[in-house]
Each structure stands twice: as structure tokens, then as C-alpha cells.
Amino acid sequence: MECSTGCIHCHHSSCVHKVPIFSSLEHKDVFEIAALIEHKSYEKGDVLFFEGDKINAVIIINTGSVKAYKITPDGREQILYVFTEGDFFGEQSLLTEQTAFFTVEALEKVNICTISKESFHNLLLSHPDISINIITELGKRINRMESNIQSMGIRNVDARIASLLLEYLEKYGDDNKVIRLPVSREGMANQLGIARETMSRKLSQLENNRIISSITNKSIKILDQDALVEMTGNY
Amino acid sequence: MECSTGCIHCHHSSCVHKVPIFSSLEHKDVFEIAALIEHKSYEKGDVLFFEGDKINAVIIINTGSVKAYKITPDGREQILYVFTEGDFFGEQSLLTEQTAFFTVEALEKVNICTISKESFHNLLLSHPDISINIITELGKRINRMESNIQSMGIRNVDARIASLLLEYLEKYGDDNKVIRLPVSREGMANQLGIARETMSRKLSQLENNRIISSITNKSIKILDQDALVEMTGNY
DNA sequence: CGGACCATTGATAATTGTCAAAATTCGTGG
DNA sequence: CCACGAATTTTGACAATTATCAATGGTCCG
Numbered sequence: 134m135e136c137s138t139g140c141i142h143c144h145h146s147s148c149v150h151k152v153p154i155f156s157s158l159e160h161k162d163v164f165e166i167a168a169l170i171e172h173k174s175y176e177k178g179d180v181l182f183f184e185g186d187k188i189n190a191v192i193i194i195n196t197g198s199v200k201a202y203k204i205t206p207d208g209r210e211q212i213l214y215v216f217t218e219g220d221f222f223g224e225q226s227l228l229t230e231q232t233a234f235f236t237v238e239a240l241e242k243v244n245i246c247t248i249s250k251e252s253f254h255n256l257l258l259s260h261p262d263i264s265i266n267i268i269t270e271l272g273k274r275i276n277r278m279e280s281n282i283q284s285m286g287i288r289n290v291d292a293r294i295a296s297l298l299l300e301y302l303e304k305y306g307d308d309n310k311v312i313r314l315p316v317s318r319e320g321m322a323n324q325l326g327i328a329r330e331t332m333s334r335k336l337s338q339l340e341n342n343r344i345i346s347s348i349t350n351k352s353i354k355i356l357d358q359d360a361l362v363e364m365t366g367n368y
Numbered sequence: 369m370e371c372s373t374g375c376i377h378c379h380h381s382s383c384v385h386k387v388p389i390f391s392s393l394e395h396k397d398v399f400e401i402a403a404l405i406e407h408k409s410y411e412k413g414d415v416l417f418f419e420g421d422k423i424n425a426v427i428i429i430n431t432g433s434v435k436a437y438k439i440t441p442d443g444r445e446q447i448l449y450v451f452t453e454g455d456f457f458g459e460q461s462l463l464t465e466q467t468a469f470f471t472v473e474a475l476e477k478v479n480i481c482t483i484s485k486e487s488f489h490n491l492l493l494s495h496p497d498i499s500i501n502i503i504t505e506l507g508k509r510i511n512r513m514e515s516n517i518q519s520m521g522i523r524n525v526d527a528r529i530a531s532l533l534l535e536y537l538e539k540y541g542d543d544n545k546v547i548r549l550p551v552s553r554e555g556m557a558n559q560l561g562i563a564r565e566t567m568s569r570k571l572s573q574l575e576n577n578r579i580i581s582s583i584t585n586k587s588i589k590i591l592d593q594d595a596l597v598e599m600t601g602n603y
Numbered sequence: 604c605g606g607a608c609c610a611t612t613g614a615t616a617a618t619t620g621t622c623a624a625a626a627t628t629c630g631t632g633g
Numbered sequence: 634c635c636a637c638g639a640a641t642t643t644t645g646a647c648a649a650t651t652a653t654c655a656a657t658g659g660t661c662c663g
Contacts, residue, residue: 203518211521213514225507227500234511257500264499265462265492271506272460276469278513279448283438285520286446286561288620290651318610326521328652333611350609350660365441523652525619553642563620568643585628585641 148193148246151219154266162260169252174244181237181245188226188233190247194218197243198315201235202323212324215240215315217304224267226250227257240315285326293325294335295364298345302355310355311348318350383428383481386454389501397495404487409479416472416480423461423468425482429453432478433550436470437558447559450475450550452539459502461485462492475550520561528560529570530599533580537590545590552585 148170149155149163158166172195175181182188184203194216201214201222213235216222225231227250248256257264284296298312306312314321322332336353339345344361346354355361383405384390384398393401407430410416417423419438433452437445448470451457460466462485483491492499519531533547541547549556557567571588574580579596581589590596 203514205518205522209521209523211518213517224503225511227503227507229504229507231511234514254500257503258496261493261496261499264496264503265489268459268462268492268499268502268506269464271503271510272462272464275506275510275513276460276466278510278517279438279469281517282448282513282520283440283446285517286444286558287440287442288444288561288563289442292441323521326523328523329609330611330653331651334651337611564641565621565643566619569619572643 148195151195152193152221153219154221154263154270157262157266158260166248166256169248169256170246171248172244172246174242175239177239177241179239181239182233184233184236186233188223188231189250191221191223191226191250191253193221193246193248195244195246198240199237199243200240200316200320201237203235210320210323211326212316212320215304217315221270224253224271227254290325290327290331291335292365293327294332294339295361297321297325298353298355299358299361299365301353302358306355310358312353312355314351314353383430386430387428387456388454389456389498389505392497392501393495401483401491404483404491405481406483407479407481409477410474412474412476414474416474417468419468419471421468423458423466424485426456426458426461426485426488427472428456428481428483430479430481433475434472434478435475435551435555436472438470445555445558446561447551447555452550456505459488459506462489525560525562525566526570527600528562529567529574530596532556532560533588533590534593534596534600536588537593541590545593546583547588547590549586549588 149158149166155163155166171190175197181192181199196218198215198217200212201216202210202212205211214220214222216237222237225234257267284293287293287296301312301314302310305315316324318332318336319329322329325332336345336347340347342360344355344357346356348354384393384401390398390401406425416427416434429451431453433450435447436449436451436457437447440446449455449457451472457472460469492502519528522528522531536547536549537545540550551559553567553571554564557564560567571580571582575582577595579590579592581591583589
């Protein structure tokens with residue numbers, strides 16, 4: 134969204150413009166909110182907060198991406214989310230005194246905007262439509278998690294990998310069906326709860342079958358999307 | 369919560385009293401909302417709606433329980449939730465024209481309260497604190513799902529079963545650590561994405577080790593909770 | 604160019620799924 | 634309250650899949 138009316142500080146309020154939860158706001162409200170926002174940035178590998186930390190702000194990703202994960206009993210990272218531009222989290226800290234459920238780590242350089250718990254709470258009371266936007270966004274997130282849980286419940290590992298690749302294609306793919314992978318092979322394996330080696334083997338298999346082409350460690354090209362869809366069993 | 373002021377129709381507004389999302393309301397609001405509510409009941413095995421159906425109401429469980437599931441490509445039920453008294457769902461239909469993400473089926477006789485999409489939407493605009501309650505509740509649900517995803521990512525099946533039993537104990541257990549199972553063995557297996565037979569074997573093993581005692585198909589007694597906790601690896 | 608990190612491959616062991624049959628439980632109706 | 638048939642669960646044997654360990658091969662970056 135462009136800034137039509139003398140928005141000198143546009144780079145500072147950019148979070149507000151970008152985020153779906155504020156999409157219904159009028160211009161004056163945008164300024165009001167921008168005043169509440171603090172900005173921070175992190176480098177790749179930096180941890181924004183650890184599981185168990187107290188969170189007292191809602192965090193919105195302005196640019197870049199982060200992963201949110203829990204450590205499983207057997208010491209692996211279980212990735213719950215990859216948050217990118219426009220995503221927000223920490224809303225659970227709103228009313229409850231809960232501590233963070235997961236660790237959040239930057240996957241690349243990220244700029245974030247934070248709004249303190251108190252400010253945000255007041256904001257919601259005065260702008261009921263923001264709440265509705267948030268409910269809508271949380272609903273979407275829940276839907277994605279429901280799909281995730283469904284995928285993880287598929288006993289067939291090949292189908293799960295196909296699902297993951299299609300999900301990535303949608304999120305991170307370009308017009309040539311080249312996916313810039315947000316995480317390593319190990320990260321992908323951890324998202325599905327399988328061994329790193331199994332992921333390797335399965336991807337090699339897909340490459341042999343000309344379904345994908347593994348360009349580099351950080352990107353994959355989808356050659357035969359239909360085959361992947363068929364593998365998931367949903368068609 | 370008891371009805372103090374001549375609440376003849378208490379049995380009709382009981383949903384409102386029971387549900388956390390309305391907990392912050394004043395008495396007059398309760399009546400206002402009660403007027404918006406419709407009541408329905410279903411018998412065990414009845415389907416409230418199918419995945420893909422259009423939903424135009426928010427549904428609150430008054431008594432009984434339901435399961436919400438998706439059918440996986442290989443034809444199994446993947447149970448996403450067991451909703452019981454006080455739980456609500458369908459809030460995703462609020463703003464978006466989405467169709468149901470899962471099928472909902474009664475596990476026993478259930479009484480539900482429904483509020484139409486429109487009524488609910490207006491309610492939220494006029495009562496910002498209800499929205500905040502909902503955001504809080506959705507946050508809790510998301511937390512549970514995050515834990516679920518984490519559990520499903522554990523490669524060790526024994527640990528996952530232990531997690532499930534502990535979760536059940538918390539939700540459905542009584543003082544004697546007897547759990548009234550909401551679903552069949554097959555249902556339990558489906559929640560974890562494992563074969564029914566594997567679940568059987570693992571439970572037998574737990575029984576041999578005096579960690580649980582399988583009273584009937586519908587209930588299990590936890591004999592050694594600590595052992596289960598240890599099995600999950602979280603201590 | 605070198606070193607650290609990440610990914611792949613092979614061989615083997617362990618685990619789980621599948622199919623078939625037997626045993627148990629559940630609910631209904633007499 | 635008991636008995637019977639249907640449904641669910643358990644068990645066994647075997648096949649298929651995946652994890653693990655170890656070694657090799659690549660890739661990225663200073």
C-alpha cells in the first residue's frame with residue numbers, strides 16, 4: 134500500500150501497512166498505531182526469544198523470516214512455523230501470563246515491529262474490527278495447523294514429503310516453480326518428524342523420477358507438480 | 369454459574385453460562401445473547417456437518433462430546449479435535465466464506481447451541497471483550513495444537529502414546545486416575561497416525577509393565593503416572 | 604585453498620504396517 | 634439377567650519401511 138499523504142516516516146510505519154490484521158484501518162488509526170510500535174532487527178541465527186521466556190509484546194515480521202520450534206525429548210528441533218513478512222506472533226501473551234511456547238530464531242536478517250502487550254490490548258478494546266481481523270488470521274493459522282496435523286498423520290512418508298513440497302511451492306515458489314528453501318534438509322526432515330537421511334533418500338528418488346530437480350542445497354525446482362499432487366493422494 | 373435473578377429459561381441460556389468466551393459478560397448481556405441462540409441435539413454417530421459443507425454459525429457444545437476429523441488420502445480418519453462441554457468451533461466462518469475444514473461427528477448424545485454468523489459478528493463489534501476472550505481461547509487451542517504437532521514429530525511411538533495418555537488423563541481423568549476414553553482404540557491410533565494393531569500392542573505392553581490397567585474398552589486406569597512422564601522424555 | 608558444515612549413500616538393525624484369525628466386549632432383545 | 638450376534642480388540646507371523654551408524658562426497662565462505 135502506498136502512502137498518499139505526506140508520509141515521511143513511511144519506513145517506520147511499514148509494519149502497519151503490511152499486516153493483514155491492520156488492513157481494515159483508516160489512515161488516522163494507522164498513525165496512532167505506528168506511534169506504539171518499536172523496531173528491532175536481528176541477524177541470521179539470532180534467537181528472538183527462547184521457549185519459556187516471558188513475552189510481553191506482539192511481534193510482527195516486517196522483512197525476512199524466522200523459524201519457531203520446540204525441542205523434542207529426543208533433542209531434535211520440531212519446527213512449528215516459519216514466519217515471514219506480515220506474519221505476527223505473541224498474541225497469546227495478550228491476556229494470559231503465559232511464557233513462550235517455542236523458541237524463535239532468525240533464518241536470515243529480519244526486521245520486526247513490536248507492540249507492547251498493554252498497547253495492543255487497549256488497541257483491541259478501542260478497535261473491535263482489529264480483533265475480528267486477528268480472529269480471522271488465527272483461524273487461518275489454525276487451518277494450516279489442522280492440515281499439518283493431518284499430513285503428519287499420513288502413514289505414508291512419500292505423501293508427507295509431497296505435501297511439504299507443495300506447501301513450500303505455494304509459499305516460497307516463484308513462477309518457474311523454483312523454491313527457495315527456508316530451511317536445511319535437516320529442517321525439512323524435522324518438520325515431518327523423519328530422519329535427515331530418509332529425507333535425503335526420498336528427495337534423491339524424486340529427482341531420479343524427474344519429479345524435482347535439486348538445484349542447490351537451498352533451492353529445489355519442481356518439474357512435475359501433478360505427480361506430487363498425485364502422491365499426496367488428494368486429487 | 370447459578371442464575372440468581374429469576375432465570376426461568378436457564379436451561380436455554382446455559383451455553384452462555386458455560387462458555388469461557390462469554391465469561392466476562394454482565395447479566396444483561398447474557399440475556400441479550402441467549403436470545404440469539406438456537407439449540408439442537410444429536411445422537412451418537414450423527415454427523416453435525418461434513419468437511420466441505422458451508423458453515424454459517426458458530427457452534428458451542430453444551431453437553432456431550434464430538435470428534436472433528438479429516439479423511440486422509442489413504443482413507444483413515446485423522447482426528448483433529450475432541451470437543452467437549454464449553455468448547456466452540458466454526459468461528460472461522462465468521463468473515464471468510466470458507467467451507468468446513470473437517471467433519472464433525474457426535475461421540476455420544478450432544479446438545480449444542482448455535483449462533484448465526486451475522487449475530488455473532490455483530491456481537492463481537494459491540495462487545496470487544498468477547499473478541500479478546502475468543503482470541504485467548506484460540507490461543508489456547510493453538511498451543512494445544514503446537515504441542516500435538518510436537519508430539520507427532522516425536523519419532524518414538526512409545527513417547528507419543530505416553531503423551532496421549534497423559535493428555536487424556538488431564539482432560540478426562542478422575543481422582544482415581546481412571547480415564548473415560550472419548551474414542552475407541554482405533555480412534556486413539558488415528559489421533560497418532562499409527563495402526564490400530566500397534567496401539568493394541570503398545571497398550572498391552574504398558575499393562576504388562578503395570579503402568580496402566582485396561583479396565584474396559586472405554587476406560588483405562590493409570591497406575592504409574594511417573595513412568596508415563598518419563599516415557600515422554602519431558603521431565 | 605582449506606576447513607567447517609551439510610548432504611548423500613550403504614549396510615544393518617529395529618520398528619511398524621499388513622493380513623488373517625482368534626478372543627473379547629458391547630448392546631440388544633428376549 | 635442372560636444370551637447372542639455384531640463390532641471391536643488382541644495376537645501372531647511376516648513383509649515393508651524407516652532409523653541408525655559410519656563413511657564418503659559436496660558446498661559454502663572466509
